[in-house]
Amino acid sequence: MTRYVRYALMTILLLATPLCQIHADDAVVEAAEPTETPGLWERDQLSQGWFEPLDQARENGFYSSLTITTVYQQAVRGGRSTHRKAGRLSGGYELELQVDFDKLKWIPGGSVYALASGGWSDGIDGPAVGSLFNVNAGAFGDRAVDLLELWYEQSLLDDHLRIRVGKIDLSGGTGGFSDGPYPWFDGNAYANDPGIQFLNGGLVNNPQIPFPQQGLGAIAYLAPVKDLLYVLLGVADSRADSRTTGFASAFARDTRVVAMAEVGLTPTLPSANGDMCGGYRVGVWYDPQPKERFDSRGVKRNDIGLYANFNQMIFKENDDEDDAQGLGLFGRYGLANGSVNEIRHFWSVGLQYQGLIPGRDCDVLGAGVANGHLSDEADFRKSRETAVEVYYNIQFTPWLMLTPDIQYITHPGGGAAKDALVVGLRLQIIF
16 A cells, blocks of 8 residues: 555645646647635635645646544433543544546546545544444544545546546545536435534435445446436445555455446426525445344345435525525435344435525534434344434635534434433534
8 A cells, every 4th residue: 555655645746846838649738827816715725825836736637635624522411421532532634636637638528536534533433422323424543544545537428428437435435526416326415524514424324325445446427418317327346445455355256346326316496596406316236245144044145225315405595506505405215124234224304504694604504313213133222223413514714614513312322322412523624
């Protein structure tokens, strides 16, 4: 892995090199005209305007960002313990690099993306809460640096088809610097990112879906009707270890792959203040790995599950098409085989309101409930676990956000611990 980290660092140095002219296949791409640097409180990244070569790189198709997220959480009532201090302060960083070959006029529609991450602490769930969902889905653990993603994406047929190949994350992860519908599975506009949205894992993804760790795989995104209908297909190494390159397990003799398929609609609903975006998805997953049956009657292979997912804006505050202020709803449902999966049925619902407080147009209020109906065949004391979460994301600037968060979990671990009240505070800075 050291060799691949070195490659990533070399790429960082490349981004710091002035880009006056780039030659490729007898084509010359002139450096873009410099644009006026936004003020400190308006810029998307804190580092804008710090280094002229880096700003020039961004203008010419080399994008980069460093995001640092820190979370403090404490179980103030119930759970396994209110006194354990382990994991209360956790966090991590994400270093993203992308080269837009299309903008550079190297390969039309091509791009390369890399994501390196590190962190500290697994969070408080293990020592203090014991939830099946995990009260901090963003906790990364004690890792200095891992190259989590490194893939190539090619857009074809006027962006009706996108193919992504390499070391990937089927659940999306950061997903790259791309716009439009999510090129990953179980995506959701209001409940998918523990860095700025919900922290509880039951409100980030459907916990039944057996997303493998980041490893070698491929995703194909086909939009027969652009901006309305898409089909998503993906495969990935089921035994991947995100800390490695993935070649050892992906090309072993007994290699098995997790496969997923999703069909989605992304309509817009008319309103007095303009179109309101939505997304409606159904999917199926296939997991070939052998799983021990809860009744101890051997193992089950070739497990299959179903899921559904939606998000829809239902109220828009004004008619500015670039203004996202308003109310949106989201929901998920999943069905899995209870003989080998702890959660047989899963559902979550919630809402998001951006700009609820006058004068705070970019702040976001989110509230959601996630419920897992546990397998009757598994050894749980209770039949379900439920998590309720409310957060308020305060955006001081586009690069600085502070989020108070509160969660209440009933029957953590299916009754293995007392009902828990967890309070937290998240800070995110984008350099």
